[in-house]
Amino acid sequence: MKMLIAIVQDEDVSRLVNELMNEGYYITKLATTGGFLRAGNTTLLLGVEEDRLQGALSIIERTCESRKQFAASPPPLGASSAFVPYPVEVTVGGANIFVLQVDQNIRY
Numbered sequence: 824m825k826m827l828i829a830i831v832q833d834e835d836v837s838r839l840v841n842e843l844m845n846e847g848y849y850i851t852k853l854a855t856t857g858g859f860l861r862a863g864n865t866t867l868l869l870g871v872e873e874d875r876l877q878g879a880l881s882i883i884e885r886t887c888e889s890r891k892q893f894a895a896s897p898p899p900l901g902a903s904s905a906f907v908p909y910p911v912e913v914t915v916g917g918a919n920i921f922v923l924q925v926d927q928n929i930r931y
């Protein structure tokens with residue numbers, strides 16, 4: 824079994840969860856915050872059998888879009904209080920996915 828940790832944008836979550844549920848995946852949904860943008864995003868946990876891993880990845884790939892957003896530039900090291908941040912454009916997503924090996928899934 825694998826544990827899929829998928830960090831996705833809030834805008835994509837509703838459709839993504841619907842599609843995963845329709846295909847019978849088990850999901851846990853967490854409200855999370857990105858460290859860089861300090862904006863809300865969503866982290867999904869999916870425990871999947873290996874033969875269903877590719878199916879889950881395909882749904883995430885076709886459901887999650889990449890989007891451009893603006894963030895305030897971080898201050899350079901040693902910057903004084905007079906530093907004025909300027910906007911930097913970043914491309915967020917579609918999805919950041921970590922695939923972990925699961926030793927056991929125990930249900931009581």
Ligand code: 2BA
Pocket residue numbers: 830856857858859860861862864913914915916917918919
């Ligand atoms: P955030 O940390 O808010 O990052 C939003 C976007 O800002 C990132 O999009 C990336 O384009 C840019 N970014 C992030 N850190 C940066 C940095 N140190 N310097 C320059 N640009 C930076 P994504 O890469 O698509 O990431 C979307 C969200 O996925 C992230 O939101 C974070 O919550 C999560 N994430 C991405 N990579 C991760 C990792 N290696 N470990 C944990 N969470 C991760």
